[in-house]
Amino acid sequence: xxxxxxxxxxxxxxxxxxxxxxxxxxxxxxxxxxxxxxxxxxxxxxxxxxxxxxxxxxxxxxxxxxxxxxxxxxxxxxxxxxxxxxxxxxxxxxxxxxxxxxxxxxxxxxxxxxxxxxxxxxxxxxxxxxxxxxxxxxxxxxxxxxxxxxxxxxxxxxxxxxxxxxxxxxxxxxxxxxxxxxxxxxxxxxxxxxxxxxxxxxxxxxxxxxxxxxxxxxxxxxxxxxxxxxxxxxxxxxxxxxxxxxxxxxxxxxxxxxxxxxxxx
Amino acid sequence: xxxxxxxxxxxxxxxxxxxxxxxxxxxxxxxxxxxxxxxxxxxxxxxxxxxxxxxxxxxxxxxxxxxxxxxxxxxxxxxxxxxxxxxxxxxxxxxxxxxxxxxxxxxxxxxxxxxxxxxxxxxxxxxxxxxxxxxxxxxxxxxxxxxxxxxxxxxxxxxxxxxxxxxxxxxxxxxxxxxxxxxxxxxxxxxxxxxxxxxxxxxxxxxxxxxxxxxxxxxxxxxxxxxxxxxxxxxxxxxxxxxxxxxxxxxxxxxxxxxxxxxxxxxxxxxxxxxxxxxxxxxxxxxxxxxxxxxxxxxxxxxxxxxxxxxxxxxxxxxxxxxxxxxxxxxxxxxxxxxx
Numbered sequence: 312x313x314x315x316x317x318x319x320x321x322x323x324x325x326x327x328x329x330x331x332x333x334x335x336x337x338x339x340x341x342x343x344x345x346x347x348x349x350x351x352x353x354x355x356x357x358x359x360x361x362x363x364x365x366x367x368x369x370x371x372x373x374x375x376x377x378x379x380x381x382x383x384x385x386x387x388x389x390x391x392x393x394x395x396x397x398x399x400x401x402x403x404x405x406x407x408x409x410x411x412x413x414x415x416x417x418x419x420x421x422x423x424x425x426x427x428x429x430x431x432x433x434x435x436x437x438x439x440x441x442x443x444x445x446x447x448x449x450x451x452x453x454x455x456x457x458x459x460x461x462x463x464x465x466x467x468x469x470x471x472x473x474x475x476x477x478x479x480x481x482x483x484x485x486x487x488x489x490x491x492x493x494x495x496x497x498x499x500x501x502x503x504x505x506x507x508x509x510x511x512x513x514x515x516x517x518x519x520x521x522x523x524x525x526x527x528x529x530x531x532x533x534x535x536x537x538x539x540x541x542x543x544x545x546x547x548x549x550x551x552x553x554x555x556x557x558x559x560x561x562x563x564x565x566x567x568x569x570x571x572x573x574x575x576x
Numbered sequence: 577x578x579x580x581x582x583x584x585x586x587x588x589x590x591x592x593x594x595x596x597x598x599x600x601x602x603x604x605x606x607x608x609x610x611x612x613x614x615x616x617x618x619x620x621x622x623x624x625x626x627x628x629x630x631x632x633x634x635x636x637x638x639x640x641x642x643x644x645x646x647x648x649x650x651x652x653x654x655x656x657x658x659x660x661x662x663x664x665x666x667x668x669x670x671x672x673x674x675x676x677x678x679x680x681x682x683x684x685x686x687x688x689x690x691x692x693x694x695x696x697x698x699x700x701x702x703x704x705x706x707x708x709x710x711x712x713x714x715x716x717x718x719x720x721x722x723x724x725x726x727x728x729x730x731x732x733x734x735x736x737x738x739x740x741x742x743x744x745x746x747x748x749x750x751x752x753x754x755x756x757x758x759x760x761x762x763x764x765x766x767x768x769x770x771x772x773x774x775x776x777x778x779x780x781x782x783x784x785x786x787x788x789x790x791x792x793x794x795x796x797x798x799x800x801x802x803x804x805x806x807x808x809x810x811x812x813x814x815x816x817x818x819x820x821x822x823x824x825x826x827x828x829x830x831x832x833x834x835x836x837x838x839x840x841x842x843x844x845x846x847x848x849x850x851x852x853x854x855x856x857x858x859x860x861x862x863x864x865x866x867x868x869x870x871x872x873x874x875x876x877x878x879x880x881x882x883x884x885x886x887x888x889x890x891x892x893x894x895x896x897x898x899x900x901x902x903x904x905x906x907x908x909x910x911x912x913x914x915x916x
Contacts, residue, residue: 366614367614368614525797527833531829532793535816538819538823542622543618546617
C-alpha cells in the first residue's frame, strides 16, 4: 500500500471507531451529532481529536462519559497510536483536558464538586433509556407493518432476525435494539421472547398500550435533548449576516441551501 | 389581542418574557458571554428564518423593541416579565427587577413584574422579599435553581432556607412561583433542573401556584407525574412551543401528554421573549390541530376553547386579571392608540 492509502484507511478506521461512541443522553453516535469537529491521523500515526459540545454549559458528567468512550475506542485502534483528545469551549474544558491526559477518573478531576456521583449508576440509567427508545422504535414499526400484537410479543430472536423493515432508519434501530437486548440479558435463551421490560418481565398483550405509553415518555425526553443539541451545535458561533437575494448564513444555519458535492481529494 | 382568521378576539397573556442586557459592556466574564450566546443559539436553532435577529440586537434590545414586539406587532395583551439576576455573570445583572419595573412604568397596564430571590442569601433573601413586595407589589417570582452563588452551583426548592422564603411569600400574598426547569445545563453531580423538588414544595405549600417553565423538558414524564398529583402545579410552554415550527409532530406529542396529565386548565402560553417573539407562536398554536393518531392515543383534544385557555384565560386566573376591565384600560392607553 502507498503512504496515502495507509493514512486513508487509518482515517476511516478512526472515524468508524469514533462512530461507536454514543452521546449517552441521546443514544446517538457522537459523529452523527457533529461533536467530533476534527479527527486526523498524522504522518507518524499520531491521532488528534477535537471535540466540541453544543453549549458551554453542557453537563460535564456527560462530557466526561463521551470523552472516556473516545479514549476507550482510540485504545483499540489497530496501530496503537499516541493520541490527544481536546475538549473545546466548555466551562470545564481545562480541567477535563488535563485530567483526561493524566488518565484521571471523573472523581479525581472534579474533586468535591463531583460529590457522590456514581458514574456506574449514570451509565446504567442511560443504558436503560437507550434500551427503551430502541424497543419503542421497533415495536411501532412492527405494528405499522400490520403485525398483530400477539405475534409481535411472541417473537423470539430467530423470528426477530427474520423480520424485514422497509425504512432504513428502522433497520438501524432493529440492529441497535438487538445489541441492547443481548447486552442487558446475556444469559437469555434463544426461545425467549425478544420484547421484555427492562426488568425482564414479559409484556402481556393487554399491557402493551400502557407499556408503549411509558416508552413514548422516554423518547419524548430524549428527542427534546436530541433536537435541541443538534440545533444548538449547528448554530454555535454562527452569526447573522443578512444579504438581500443571495443565500445568507441564515440559510446555511437553517439548512436551506442544497449542499454541493465535496470535491474529491 | 389576537384576532383569529375566523374573526374572534383572543385575550393573550404572555406568561414568560424578559428585558435583558446581555451586551458585551455588561458581561462580567466568559460565563456572561457564553450565557447570552447559548440563548442566541436557542433563538437561531428554533426560530423560522424570517424571525431571526442580529446578534447585537439580541444581546441588548430597547424598551421600545420590547413593547412593539409584544403588543403592537405581537398579539400580547399582558406580559409577565421575569427577573433573572445572574450577578456573577453580568455587572448590572441580566434582567433585574429594577430594569423590569422601569419598563413596566413606562407602559402602564401592560406588564406584570415578577421578582426573584436566592434562598442561599438567608436573612437577606427574606429582607429582599419584603422589599420587592413593598416597592413593586409583586404577585409572583421566578426561581432559577441552577444559578451560581459563591461556591454553590445550584439549590433545591425543598431546601430549608428556601422553605423560609416560601413561607414569607405565602404570608405576603406572592402566590405565583415560576420555576425554571428546562434543558440540562451547568449541573455537575446532581441535576439542578431535576423536577422532583417541585413535588415536595407543591405539597407543602398548597396556597402557592407552581408554574414549571419549559414543562420540565427533558423530564416531561417526571413532571407530568407530579402535575397529575398536585392541583397547584402548572406547565409553562416556553421553549417547548417553538418546536411547533421545526418539529410540529413532536410538539403535538408533547401537547398531548400535557393535556392528558395536566389538563387544559393548567397549561400556560409563554414566548420566552426575546428568545422568541410571540406573534408567530400564537398564530401557529391557533392554527395547530393534533394529528388524529396522537389525539386518539391519549384520548385528548385541542379545541379553540382549550387554546383560548392556554393563551390567556389560565394565566389571567392565576394573576387575578379581570379581562373586561383590562380590555377597557388598554383601549384608553395612549400607547396602543399612537401605535395603530
